[in-house]
Amino acid sequence: MGVIMSKEFHKAIDVDGSIKAKAWDFVTKLNQNADLTGLDLKIPKNPADKRVRTARVDLSYRAVLFAVSDDPEPMWVLAAIRTHDEAYEEAQNLVLDINPANGAMEVLRPKAIIKRVEEFRAKPTTPDAHQVLPFKPAELVALGINAEVAEEAVHAATDDDLLVLAGDLPEWQQQVLLDLATGTSLDQVRTIYDLDRPADADPVAAAQRPTSRMQFVYLQTDDELRRMLEGDFAAWRTYLHPTQRAVAYRPTYNGPYRLAGGAGTGKTVVALHRAAFLARQQNVRVLLCTFTRNLAANLQADIHGLLCADELSRVEIGGVDQIVRSVVHAVDGPPGQILGERDRESLWEESVAGSGVPADIAEVLTPTFLDGEYRAVVLALPAHTREAYFKARRTGRGIRLNRVQRAAVWRVVESFERGVASQGRTTFERLAVRAAEILADPATREQAPTFDHVVVDEGQDLHAGHWRVLRGLVAAGPNDLFIAEDGHQRIYGERIVLGHYGIETRGRSRRLTLNYRTTRQNLAFALGVIGNEPVVDLEGDDESLAGYRSLYGGPTPELRGFASGDDEVTHVVTTIKAWLAANVSAPTIAVLARRTREQERARIALKEAGIPVELLQRDGPGNDEAVKVSSMHRAKGTEYERVIVIGATEGVVPLDFVFEGKPQAEHGAIRGRERSLFYVACSRAREQLLVTWSGKPSPFIPQLA
Template sequence: MSLVAIQDTFLEAYAELPKSVQQLVQKNIRLLREQKENELKMERYKDAIDSKVFLIRTGPHHSMVVVRPEEEKATLLAWVDRDESAYLWAKRKRFVINQYTGSLQMWTDVEVKGEISEQPNLFADYTDDQLLRLGIPDNQLPLLRSITTEQEFRKYKRDLPLEAFENLARLLNGTPFEIVVESVQEYKKPEEHLSYEAAMKSAYASRRIVVITNDKDLNPILDKPLEWWRIFLHPDQRELVEKDYKGPVRVLGGAGTGKTVVVMHRAHHLVQNKLKSTERILVTTYTKILANNIREVLATMCSEEEMEHIDIRPIDDLAKEIVEKAYKNQARIVDKDDVKVNAIWKEAIKEFGWEPEDLYFLKNEYHWVIQQGGAESWQEYLNTARAGRKKRITRELRKKIWDTAMWFRQKMEEKDLFEYIDILRKARNWLHENPDRYTYTYRFALIDEAQDFHPEAFKMIRALVPEGDNDLFIVGDAHQRIYSRKLVLSKCGIHVRGRSKRLTVNYRTTEEIREKAIDIINYTVDDLEKGIDTGIDTSLLSGTKPEIRNFVDAQAEREFVIQKVKELLSDEIKPNEIAILARFDHTVDRYLKEFEEQRIQAQKLSASMKSDQPKIYCGTMHNSKGLEFKIVFLVEANEEMIPPEWELESLEDEDDKTELMKLERSLLYVAMTRARDKVYITSFGALTKFLQENPKDDKETDQPKKVQTKESIILSESEIEELIHQVLSCSPDFFEKLVIQLLSKMGYGGSVPDSAFVVGGTGDEGIDGIILEDPLGLHKIYVQAKRWKNSVGRPEIQKFAGALIGKNAEKGVFITTSRFTIPAKKYAEQIPQNMVLIDGTELAKLLNKYNMKIAEIHQ
């Protein structure tokens, strides 16, 4: 049979066709695969600028656009439409194998106007050769050189090759050039440039081209042509799905980067290719709602027989089942603040002679140090670090705490009361003692939403799944941690060194939603190990910014939401594409009642909900984890509710308050990133401080002390503008040298000869300069210089922070000709390194103070 491949654009157009025309398309595809071209009405499209473009008549009014390279039996289906629309679409399209990526690219030949803009080119910091190495067709370099703003760049998304657009978008979001170009070369094979067939099959093309090998593959694609996540995988995703690993794997990635999609495809791949008839796969996550969602989707990907070998369940359900089967009694899971639990604590205080006011301290020490640290013996507790606990305690006091805690734990067991952590620990201990007695033999385990798993959960999973190839596949994102604290996999006996990958392309949310959501996270996040997640995500979608509305009271807010929902439904948005999310359950119930009164069908987010029902979803932000909707309303986002004012005030320890603030920020991030197209954020009274432009709280100030300089030089606005204009007129290389000279004049480097020097070059996107503070260079200041007109955002600061971490550096200076956004300043304040930010205004003042004449220096 002849090779036939389908491009994503073809499926997009196919989905819009009448059923009768779709049937004709299917017939034509079958004839192509069977090499019966003589039965097709196919001819070269003479008006197309690419000679490989052909048209296939499909009924009286429609045409398929296909690509047929010379002397190769390979066909790419590119588009299908009514005749005139198909001709117009195909006329200026080119289909060329890119020598740098080895894949078949599609792009539009765009005519570039000869007008010269006064604004600097958006990609001026990169040479033509560098852009070519990112997969940009050489014919499109003039187009790129004409673009001056990111908004203008995103308008050309459909005209550029998809992978080229992605790589450029990553650059704009602050990803270093070297990292982007490395990802381009990662999947290219030397022979891939030889044939169109190889180019269509290349890993790099897999994000938008699928090769049809049989009818079994073709039918599900044409049945659900818009469910692209089933059909197309980014090369990073495909590698994770199909690669054999010599042990556990860790996958990171922000919200919407396709982590759960990878988990499901990986499960399907393993059950088809790696599993014996007596073995099973465990797919586990944190919530029942997400577990049910994964089960529902996997059932459409796998056969009934394959599904019998995949066990999909929340981790706490699994642990509870193990304990109840092992000990033949029902385990009652209680919260640490349950009335029965508090009663036992009060008994323990009396038993060991504590004062009543010690209860808060004792419970927190037990929860955050003993339980979270996994201490099971006096010696383990003695060796457990008390990170974040401000009250210093003696060895003698520690022993008293331990004895009290063990007495408390024993009394809990006697009453068959267990905290969630206790169940995990008991299950793990039983599995260690009885390795061959558990009902199921799991060969592989795939863990989604790993950031919310307690370390004890991972210790239990490690005991449940024997070590071996492909044994554990761990997916998570610490930005979305809403239930637990920091996790270090190696401390759980799980080692992922050399087997980690980060997904960076956001497929769900628009860039506008992603940017607003990531700005909420104003602290560094871990990588599920001992490091920091410094990766930068990029969304390929564009849309409108989140809409924030404030009302005088709750009723006015609800009236707005109800009216907006009615408008969306009248615009043919499906009810189950809309979600109303709130911080608390009572708010959800109020909205459900309101919808009922308005005769609008709605249902509550729960483990028992029906996802195929034409009803609006109403649920808590916590229950939305792992789900997605077209439109999301975040309601009652009030200052006293996010974070809960009463909960914050109940905490005595400042570290506990800080941790609560982090969890609440992450919760808001999770809720916002459930949306694909649009987010409405509503409140009555004051809006949550996490979304206020200038919150009054000192911790939320947009003028962090760390990033202010001490210089205060009086210059007029026109003088500042003139100085910056002079700098922008010079090359990026000159700017880097200018910055280093300025810092030297300011006294940095002292008397050390040649203490300041430039290390970067055009497009380096990393460290631009270094200043030695001593003759041996033991102490260094690292410099980043951005000759920009656009604002420097949080991603650039995050990337520079990552570079400092890579150098094990403590000091950094970031200088720009433009300005820093508030999120950028906040992020610089939060990181452990001492980072000073100097914007264009401050730079001009410093250049004036130290008599730095741009023209003279340039000469």
């Protein structure tokens, strides 16, 4: 006995939570009762596939399913859940097939496919128009693409035309066409989608092919069913793209591995699955860490859907600074109080004033520059000495320093460190240095927590000290470090080259390019925000968004300017009211802002309008019935169905304040971080994006640039 569940069936339960419990009861009965008593199993009239059935979920809903085996036990493929009449209509038109090119299981709607093809043929064409697929129909058919669609696909002039034509094909076929349209070769497609492997007629074997697992999951035991149907139905837990699955579940990497990709490409998903894969081994300790506490809280919540209690006990999850603190605490006891931002600034200014700094460099030694120099260069040195600093590489620091100027900076650093020590306090960066020292000393390493495997998310935001600690937490060897990063989302850290810290990933890296989160329209807008901004990855190479694409279509992002902030926030409230009236769930809506001022204005206005609202929590999900209001920084790592970016005004995005008192040589890096921050905000939306401003718009808004 067994059940193969389609992603479409799963998604229907996710969308309509009212049938969740009944769907669970139905699937359990289907999995346990061979006689199907009480399920009212029916064969529709004139079905396209004789194996199709409908069965009662409750009085209003029926399941559409296929009987694919009776020997030795019944086997069912769950295709969809629909209302009573819709289920019978759907059942008449569905066909279950095994694609001969790669053995992938597919649920097809032949009539819908033919209708799309006929509509495409009827469209006016332009002679000698550009074609996005430089292939012959036979080459596409050989890959497993539907023959009727293949005949017309070679005439598509745009990616959008191609995806509309392919809209009723199985998802993997749509992705193959999009891959080819964006530069993937035929040979690469064959490898990704397992096209050189003979097909297998056995439904269980077919359902477990990597390409099938984009759309199907084989549920054999009650425990698997319970974990699936009692969870939050997040599809990422189950339906991975073959590329994601190959990266996450590869048995062995012979050293550190780096996974890159733009926002929404599933890097965090792969990191979670990788951590889960490693934790299923016996007698291991796995560290899963990220940059901030709220991101770590999200990881903590998500991984519970992948692992049982025993496996979870092998995983530690935390923000990287939490991990650093735990190492120091284990050996030295509780560390001193962390020096606050304002106190740091004052101490840097005092240190410059009292260190005899030459006039030609005094103006550039701002607290921001010194913080960065201290974190990225001084504390990254293997030896904390003046001589080592004179020889240090300062890649990406922006301001050149000769020997005399370096000597002045070193005097300032020494003064700063004396000031920190005299107060009995510390900084996160100094804690990282101490943690790295502890892990490098065999005598103290034994007292500190260490791990067999370390998985890192949001690696682009970690500083040099973090990497020295992470390198020290796990012995060099197979599957030691797995790192997910996106240089375009670097909103905290400086440029880092992993090889400088004993983490060599060259030859062991991959870039994801398929966006699973957002629509093509929202993606195009977010890419426009980045523009031609130069970005460097963790290997020190230029990062690219070439080939970055999405399957999903949706509304064009809305851009609205207003004469005043009051008018702007009134429009935000009116828009959210309309969304809620259209049955959009409140917690799937977010309002994001660069400054606290706009956050508070939006929160208060929504509250006064009677709309449930809360500020996004530092430690993960909060009120599951409220609209979320958040800073752009805290929204990192989140996603929402609908997003409003409020206050995208000149002087706010980018924020003028962050440039004040900074030398001109730093402005490029600051502006880059501000642009990346706006990109992060705009790429949180799955479906609808609204960007608003009052007065003059931000120069980062691409359609207005």
